[in-house]
């Protein structure tokens with residue numbers, strides 16, 4: 001499975017500019033790399049311009065557009081996440097589209113990141129995470145801060161996810177957290193991880209890039225720098241089953257013994 005990650009800058013609060021940028025980068029990556037899957041970063045339509053969401057959040061048009069693009073190029077499009085208005089609230093929402101242009105999965109960010117004031121302007125997704133089929137395997141997706149919650153990713157692995165997409169707007173000074181958390185989720189769940197971060201700055205943060213693809217052994221197959229670039233990797237997801245046989249973590253779990261007792 002050939003995966004391309006589009007590590008890009010995001011114009012603050014300007015969905016039209018961002019849509020044009022994504023259109024151009026998608027066309028380039030499809031022509032040059034011939035990927036099966038293309039993935040985008042978090043909140044790529046609006047950035048963290050959260051005070052203006054009522055004017056700039058998507059009302060369905062971008063979801064339709066991403067579906068058209070995935071069909072036009074015959075790719076699976078992991079659409080990162082976008083700020084959207086739905087059910088009367090604002091959400092940080094991810095969509096995945098099949099090569100036929102259909103929505104195969106959607107997830108609205110559950111853990112809102114207070115350091116960037118998400119909880120003041122967004123609602124937590126009401127559905128929880130999902131898995132979805134991808135090229136004969138299963139994948140799951142989370143959004144940025146979610147990567148700090150290992151129990152959520154473990155739930156996805158227990159539901160069969162072999163590949164995890166993490167879309168992010170992850171800023172400095174926490175680059176080491178970003179790298180280590182993604183690697184930890186790959187190693188402990190014996191799953192491949194495709195983690196896409198943005199680059200550039202907004203009025204409050206400078207984002208650290210370093211998008212990365214990890215194999216299910218936790219090995220870094222590709223890692224970006226701090227500028228705009230596209231990472232393309234041929235992922236061998238059959239490795240997941242091999243590694244899970246070699247070190248059978250999922251068979252060796254004893255979850256009914258993990259409740260902590262109190263010593264007298």
Ligand SMILES: NC(=O)CCC(=O)C(=O)O
Nearest residue numbers: 113144145169170171174
């Ligand atoms: N957009 C986010 O959720 C950022 C999360 C983050 O930076 C972190 O340290 O966690």
